[in-house]
Amino acid sequence: MQVFASSARIRIGTMLFVICLTFSCSPIQGQVEFHVAIQGHDDNPGTRQSPFRTPQRAQSQVRDLAAVGLTDNVVVIIQEGVYDLPQTFKFDSRDSGTDRFSITYQSAPQAKVIWSGGSSLGKWQPNQEGHWEIQLAAVKAGDWFFRQLVVEDQRATRSRWPNNDGLLHLQTVDETVKKFSFDQPLELTDPADHNTELVVFGNWSISRAKVIAADADHYKTATAMGWLGHGPMTTASPGKPAYLEHHRDFLDQPGEWYLDSPTGTLTYIPLADQNPQTAIGVAPRLSRLLEIQGTPEKAIRNLRFAGICFAHCGFPLPNIGYNEIQASHFGTQVDARTLVQSVAIECTYATECQFVNCRFAHLNNSALGFGGGCRDNLVTDSTFEDIGGSGIIIGWRGKAELDNTRAANLAADWRNPRDTPERTTISNCIVRRCGNDGIGGVGIFAAFSNHTRIAHNRVYDLPYSGISIGFRWSKEPTSQKNCIVENNHIFDVVQKLADGGGIYTLGRQPGTTIRNNYIHDVKRSEFAHGGAPNNGIFIDQGSTDFLFESNVICATSGDPIRFNQSEKGWHRWEDNYLGDLESKTLKAKKIIQQAGPTSSLPSRDR
Numbered sequence: 001m002q003v004f005a006s007s008a009r010i011r012i013g014t015m016l017f018v019i020c021l022t023f024s025c026s027p028i029q030g031q032v033e034f035h036v037a038i039q040g041h042d043d044n045p046g047t048r049q050s051p052f053r054t055p056q057r058a059q060s061q062v063r064d065l066a067a068v069g070l071t072d073n074v075v076v077i078i079q080e081g082v083y084d085l086p087q088t089f090k091f092d093s094r095d096s097g098t099d100r101f102s103i104t105y106q107s108a109p110q111a112k113v114i115w116s117g118g119s120s121l122g123k124w125q126p127n128q129e130g131h132w133e134i135q136l137a138a139v140k141a142g143d144w145f146f147r148q149l150v151v152e153d154q155r156a157t158r159s160r161w162p163n164n165d166g167l168l169h170l171q172t173v174d175e176t177v178k179k180f181s182f183d184q185p186l187e188l189t190d191p192a193d194h195n196t197e198l199v200v201f202g203n204w205s206i207s208r209a210k211v212i213a214a215d216a217d218h219y220k221t222a223t224a225m226g227w228l229g230h231g232p233m234t235t236a237s238p239g240k241p242a243y244l245e246h247h248r249d250f251l252d253q254p255g256e257w258y259l260d261s262p263t264g265t266l267t268y269i270p271l272a273d274q275n276p277q278t279a280i281g282v283a284p285r286l287s288r289l290l291e292i293q294g295t296p297e298k299a300i301r302n303l304r305f306a307g308i309c310f311a312h313c314g315f316p317l318p319n320i321g322y323n324e325i326q327a328s329h330f331g332t333q334v335d336a337r338t339l340v341q342s343v344a345i346e347c348t349y350a351t352e353c354q355f356v357n358c359r360f361a362h363l364n365n366s367a368l369g370f371g372g373g374c375r376d377n378l379v380t381d382s383t384f385e386d387i388g389g390s391g392i393i394i395g396w397r398g399k400a401e402l403d404n405t406r407a408a409n410l411a412a413d414w415r416n417p418r419d420t421p422e423r424t425t426i427s428n429c430i431v432r433r434c435g436n437d438g439i440g441g442v443g444i445f446a447a448f449s450n451h452t453r454i455a456h457n458r459v460y461d462l463p464y465s466g467i468s469i470g471f472r473w474s475k476e477p478t479s480q481k482n483c484i485v486e487n488n489h490i491f492d493v494v495q496k497l498a499d500g501g502g503i504y505t506l507g508r509q510p511g512t513t514i515r516n517n518y519i520h521d522v523k524r525s526e527f528a529h530g531g532a533p534n535n536g537i538f539i540d541q542g543s544t545d546f547l548f549e550s551n552v553i554c555a556t557s558g559d560p561i562r563f564n565q566s567e568k569g570w571h572r573w574e575d576n577y578l579g580d581l582e583s584k585t586l587k588a589k590k591i592i593q594q595a596g597p598t599s600s601l602p603s604r605d606r
């Protein structure tokens with residue numbers, strides 16, 4: 001340990017020395033350890049024998065250590081348990097490692113560690129109808145409302161009618177796009193009292209709004225249903241599929257739930273094999289779990305998370321409604337500001353940070369975002385599942401970094417080009433069941449980023465596109481370039497919407513390579529709206545300067561590859577295998593074999 005100059009350094013150095021003498025455990029060779037356990041106490045010294053109770057207490061200890069200068073790696077080892085986060089867990093420049101030493105928060109070997117933004121709801125009481133109920137005082141008091149419920153690690157269905165998609169359609173839409181009639185009679189006349197939402201499917205996006213009034217023929221919504229000014233593709237119009245969500249009367253199938261705010265009663269229809277004593281429900285309290293936020297002057301460096309499950313994060317319906325533009329971006333109309341759906345875990349000005357062997361689950365907004373000033377970050381061997389919006393967003397722009405001086409802020413680039421996220425790697429991950437609330441969400445999104453690498457992921461079971469890169473609808477250059485999308489296994493995607501692909505591209509992206517991906521079973525549902533097909537790779541507007549090499553694409557509802565306002569000659573092409581017959585060549589078989597994760601993921605993720 002170095003000789004400390006300041007009194008603060010002496011104090012902390014002495015404290016650590018005492019801890020080492022007392023427990024003979026820390027620092028061990030090459031790293032300083034702190035320990036956290038559910039049965040621990042925050043007054044403890046944080047040793048293995050006498051652990052802290054909360055990761056926040058460990059953070060405070062690590063912060064003190066970092067303040068005097070790290071001389072070893074620091075590891076916070078967390079024992080099994082659910083750690084409820086009372087508020088967003090914030091990491092800033094004080095929590096940074098250095099270029100030589102890392103700070104890691106990791107689960108103990110074999111331990112299931114959950115950092116939760118939700119609350120466990122306790123035991124259910126069966127009611128006279130055989131449904132289960134819980135009384136929630138905070139809901140009754142008006143202090144809590146949630147749009148997501150997880151029971152036994154499974155998303156429960158917010159009560160809806162009809163129960164399946166594509167059974168109800170808009171018949172008339174008024175000029176304000178706030179008043180609708182439907183192609184079948186609606187019996188509910190009191191939706192305003194039930195936080196009922198109307199969901200309308202557009203071609204590649206959806207709109208959500210709160211229902212505020214109804215009569216025998218019409219429903220009225222609080223906000224207009226659509227991204228107005230872009231035509232019927234993104235705006236509610238006659239014939240579009242729709243459904244209603246959240247009303248007591250919609251409770252008619254196992255797995256559905258309804259939250260009655262005036263009485264604070266949560267009602268759930270259990271699945272056949274569930275026990276009210278053990279099938280614990282969890283509902284989100286937070287709408288952001290983690291902020292990892294450095295500054296342009298001092299990025300957070302070398303901060304790592306390993307073996308942790310990040311779970312339960314809410315997405316309150318925005319006051320303007322949720323009218324998707326594309327891929328978790330939303331707004332009210334084409335000449336108004338474009339918004340990006342919030343992320344549960346937000347990284348800005350983060351360098352060489354890592355998420356390894358983590359699970360991101362039951363997050364009702366988008367899960368993980370790398371925004372301004374991010375460099376050399378890595379997400380690997382991790383699983384993203386049951387996500388409300390998109391799984392991972394690189395180039396996420398949630399705060400004021402947008403240059404809004406452009407006439408069309410839809411594709412606004414970074415105000416300061418140095419904010420462009422660079423060299424982000426997403427590898428060996430499983431990304432599935434995203435878009436559960438914002439149905440136009442995608443698995444992995446990258447735009448306004450440089451040298452992003454998306455490799456060896458398994459991306460599947462998605463309502464819209466699998467991997468989406470670029471976000472400018474023209475050949476005009478942006479900060480998005482040099483992206484590598486390789487060796488991914490993408491299938492069972494675009495299950496609900498249209499005009500998408502296993503891989504979707506937009507705009508000029510020099511240096512970008514899409515190679516060795518295996519894409520199959522790209523769907524088109526019976527109720528998908530609009531004439532555009534779904535494809536293995538959809539090369540959309542302005543896409544220019546790509547290399548497409550050795551991709552295997554088969555079993556797609558539309559052509560394996562489609563161009564819209566882009567041309568084959570704008571790109572380079574090498575040995576792609578399109579369609580079932582060609583994909584049986586030896587080289588194609590090798591590509592198929594090597595696509596997807598290479599390392600062994602935990603058994604829960606297989």
Ligand SMILES: [Ca+2]
Pocket residue numbers: 159160161162163250251252253256
């Ligand atoms: Ca129902």
